[in-house]
Amino acid sequence: MKRYEVLADEVAESIAQGRIRPGERLSSVRETCRSRGVSPSTVFQAYYLLEARGLIEARPRSGYFVSRAMAKHVEPEPSAPAAAGRPVEISELVFQVLGHAKNRALVPMGSAFPSPGLFPLPKLALSMGKAMRRLDPWQTVEDLSPGSAELRRQIAMRYLPMGCGVDADELVITNGAMEALNLCLEVVTEPGDLVAVESPTFYAALQALERRKLRAVEVATHPRTGIDVNALAAVMAEHPVKACWLMPNFQNPLGSLMPDASKQALVELLAKHQVPLIEDDVYGELYFGPSRPRPAKAWDRSGLVMHCSSFSKTLAPGYRVGWAAAGRFTAEVAKRKLMSSLAAPVPSQEGLSEYLRHGGYDRHLRQLRGLLAQQQQQVLRGIAKHFPAGTKVTSPEGGYFAWVELPPSVNALELHRLALSQAVSVAPGQLFSAGQGFTHHMRVNFGHPDHEDFESALRTVGSIAKALA
Amino acid sequence: MKRYEVLADEVAESIAQGRIRPGERLSSVRETCRSRGVSPSTVFQAYYLLEARGLIEARPRSGYFVSRAMAKHVEPEPSAPAAAGRPVEISELVFQVLGHAKNRALVPMGSAFPSPGLFPLPKLALSMGKAMRRLDPWQTVEDLSPGSAELRRQIAMRYLPMGCGVDADELVITNGAMEALNLCLEVVTEPGDLVAVESPTFYAALQALERRKLRAVEVATHPRTGIDVNALAAVMAEHPVKACWLMPNFQNPLGSLMPDASKQALVELLAKHQVPLIEDDVYGELYFGPSRPRPAKAWDRSGLVMHCSSFSKTLAPGYRVGWAAAGRFTAEVAKRKLMSSLAAPVPSQEGLSEYLRHGGYDRHLRQLRGLLAQQQQQVLRGIAKHFPAGTKVTSPEGGYFAWVELPPSVNALELHRLALSQAVSVAPGQLFSAGQGFTHHMRVNFGHPDHEDFESALRTVGSIAKALA
Missing domain, CATH: 3.90.1150.10 (Aspartate Aminotransferase, domain 1)
Incomplete structure (x- = not known):
């Protein structure tokens, strides 16, 4: 956990326990630096995070105050599902x-x-129009699965600053993240297998399980920190879990974010059992804190994390461009993609390549x-x-x-x-x-x-x- | 069978049996009208068809001659596969x-x-650029499965002149025909089921069967007229065929075209057994004869024909826009599409709508x-x-x-x-x-x-x- 996160959690704890009350002023950045022995930027990052969480608010020229509205927000209870697989x-x-x-x-x-x-659709349209007018017709063949080499290069580049190495050759472009997730699931399960999901979980994951006649085992979550890795360990000790389908960053529907330590523990647990993780990271870019939370894939050493994402929630809804970085399963996912729908759309791929090269995505x-x-x-x-x-x-x-x-x-x-x-x-x-x-x-x-x-x-x-x- | 088809078959028969030899002149249109009691347009259509088949060739100002090159072409043998299901x-x-x-x-x-x-890619790019620049952002939601209402209307309209009623509401837009075919297969089969295919058949159909752990029963075909409906009837009498996956028009790889009478017999046979037909019609628009061959769906009265096609082979490779008109299974196919990949790409859908409205597809x-x-x-x-x-x-x-x-x-x-x-x-x-x-x-x-x-x-x-x- 980073220094600002520790600080933010301590302040949040003080607020939760009523040591600082709604409407009260927090100690100033300077005071906090002195009292804690941290740098101003650490304090700013911590306060920024707390503001993003809605716990505090900045008032111009007066400093930071505990949010009054927030006083009324109580976090929902952690979930406690029955640890049994079910169709x-x-x-x-x-x-x-x-x-x-x-x-x-x-x-x-x-x-x-x-x-x-919320999306720059006119600008994307220009990028796409430009890319398609000068398209080499042969590109319609070259963009077949695993997809446009240039687009895969652009996507891979975005993982570098996250400290998560994704090679362009590991990427398979899909018809949105939904297809990527489905293909990953298909590669690592057989009908009747047991798949661990969060409780609550995104209904599309449940539908995907239903479609493939898989059984779900729902695992306890905390509404802020996501899946309880100990609870998952207990489930895996008792049940033959074949895969996990999880959303470590800004889970749908909770919005929970797994701390780095939990992500690492999760990846280690799965490596121990040699169970693949299907990681749905479509909301990862939409962080309110100071930096992009890392995907669980960043800790993967055994090629078991099948990381899936897309541009649909962040840039280009309806373009249907997603991807899987499927570790040791990459070749199998690419084949399934070819078999199920041959390729991702060329105009969308080319338009997004062009936009990412020139367009101000950040x-x-x-x-x-x-x-x-x-x-x-x-x-x-x-x-x-x-x-x-x-x-x-x-x-x-x-x-x-x-x-x-x-x-x-x-x-x-x-x-x-x-x-x-x-x-x-x-x-x-x-x-x-x-x-x-x-x-x-x-x-x-x-x-x-x-x-x-x-x-x-x-x-x-x-x-x-x-x-x- | 239409009059010109009867005439064309008779002339083809004469050529095959050597009654008219390579390089010899056919009787003139006027003579043929008189001798057969048919109209000039019937003769022209018959000769056009024979020319398309490569049996005869026109020489300017001299009339029609039996093709010399064609003399060397002998049709391959009809196939005679063992009538047994196999993984x-x-x-x-x-x-x-x-x-x-x-x-x-x-x-x-x-x-x-x-x-x-071979495709008007620059013109399509212009249509797409235009459509996307003036896109109502809400369209990215409205184009979700079953797909753009305008595009479905445009596609439905193209079926009218074929004498094949397809309602826009029956259409589900997919990520190419490949996805449509896969979804149809998924809706009507369970792992282990038996599916009848042509012999030889398109390898992607075999891959789709393999992927779903289905068994194939291969049915005899004639290299010119496609699947032998009697052979299929015999197979179905003995085996519990759950679905047929066939390509009545310009089959891949044979190029065979089922005569109308065979298509009708096929549809009636399947209706009798209540077995769905997955019809792959991606080459139907690429006819060399005088008119668009009808899909088997044109004879469907019981909603069992799941007709699939796309623009990938005729207009817009790489755009990934296909469709299913799945009869009584339409709602199920639409649901599977939502579950597997949510939607077809909006830029491709909107670009094609625009092109079809204004673009000179015909x-x-x-x-x-x-x-x-x-x-x-x-x-x-x-x-x-x-x-x-x-x-x-x-x-x-x-x-x-x-x-x-x-x-x-x-x-x-x-x-x-x-x-x-x-x-x-x-x-x-x-x-x-x-x-x-x-x-x-x-x-x-x-x-x-x-x-x-x-x-x-x-x-x-x-x-x-x-x-x-």
Whole structure:
């Protein structure tokens, strides 16, 4: 753990235990440097992180204060699923609930996508137009799987500053991360096998398991730090887990971020058992803290981590360009890609290559992260204001999802139905578990800072929740 | 069968039996109208068809003559596979052999793709640039599966003149036809099931079966008229066939075209057994005859035909836009598409919508068909000239593949290896059967009219084949 993270955690602890109260001023950067013997930049990074978590807020010329809104936020309980494998039958519910994603008239609180208005689509269109007008026709053959050499080079370069070596030759370009994840799963499992997932977990992972007739074993998570590696170790000691499908960075739906030490412990545990990790890292670039959290792959020494990501959540929704860096399974994944859909789209690959060479991706990301962090604060304030007493919510350090635990008497499916009748989509907790256990939980999407009705939608959903509570 | 087809078959029969000899003049259109009591347009259509088949040739101001080159072409034998289901293990061989597709230095005689130089890529780039610059960001959500409503409307419209009703709502846009075919297969089979395919069949179908642990039963085909429906009926009477994966129009690798009556009989047979047909129609638009051959789907009354196609072979290679019109299975296919890769690429979908609205697709197709028909003649002449005595070859009425039967002593894998050392790729017959039975056959790609070394490559492969014979 880095020095600023230690400091941030200590301050967070003080706030949680009431030693510093909502509205109170934190000690100044100078004082803290002196009292702790750290550099100003460490203090700034720690305060920045706490601000991102929504625990403190800066007031111009006055310093940092414990957030008043945050005082009301209590973290949801860690999950404690039964450690038993079970077949998955979630798809019908998912399709029923998410069939509303395309309905523009709904406020997309339950959506899986950030607002398409957040992305530099016109600039991408220019890059693509340019790349395609001067395209050597032969490129349509050369971009077949594993994909454009130039694009793979560009992607590999982005892993360097993370301290995570990914070679361009290890990358297989896919039709979005979803295809990458599915292909990885296909390579390392047979029908009937047991796969460990987080509890709660992203419903698309459950659907993928269901589609391949796999069984899920759900593992306890902490709402801030993600999967409990000890709990996973206990599950693996008892069950023949064939693969893990996890999201170490800004997990969907929790928003949790595994600390580096947990990631390392996870990778070591899996290496010990020779079990592959399918790592879904699509939100990794959307961090609010001072630096890009490393993927679990950064600790991989045995080639067991199959790291998957995409540009869909960070740059180019709808372009359908994702990738797998699948370690020792790379050749097998490339073959499955050829067999399942031959290639990723050439225009998208070429357009993104061109944009990444010239386009200011990092500038765009900085802006996007700022918007999302700000919107998270607004949404958390709205929840504090409008939702029933006893509501708990995560305050993630990245991504665009928060996980809300409502009073136990609120049935989230009922909430979903009633909200729908008032033109708000809600993603009920039942979607996020093979056991459909999160009955009074919901995932909130705060990736729509440009949506003018979001605040009133929070009020609407809050009133319904109060009525149901 | 239409009147011109009857007439064409009669003339073909006369040529085959030597009643009219190579170089001899056919009776004039006027004479034929009188003697047969048909209209001039019927005669023209018949002669056009025979020309496309390479049996006759027009000489300006002199009329039609039996082709001299054609005299040497003998059709390969109908196939007679053992009627037994078998597991498929073809993938490794396919990957070994086709790993050379990206090598630009090779003459692509064994390639699966037509020359990328045949397509209006700059015009498509303009359409796409235009569509993407004015894109409503929300479209990135609306184009999620089943895909762009406008594109589906455009595709549905193209089926009308074929006499094949396909509703836009029945269409699911996929990442190329390959994904469509795989999803259809997934919906109607379980591991271990038996699937009927043509003999020889497209290796990607065999790979798809292998990937899903299905068993293949290969059915006899005629090199000109495709699958033998009676043979299929016999197979189905004895074996629990769960689905058929067939290519009625310009089959890969034969180039065969099922007559309408066979298509109808096929659809009726499958309806009787309630067995779905996965119809791969990617070459249907590449006909050399007077009109677009209908897909088997045109006769479907029970919703059992899962028709798949794409723009990859006709307009936009690398764009990865295909579709399934899956009859009663449409909703299931749409769900699988969502689960496997979420959506087809938005830039490709929007670019193609724009091109189809304004772009002269039919003009492009006319030109492309002309080029392919002409190149077929050149390649067939080259084969007649350079290949060993006893070589037989199909003369398809569309597409860009011909199927060559070499003297039985030629091992096609050996031929492939030796040709590779002389910078020519060859697709050996062994790729096209789960039993790897076509040991002295090869598929020839005549979709590279712009390749200057094709003629000399035919000479090279011919010499090797002669040496091996």
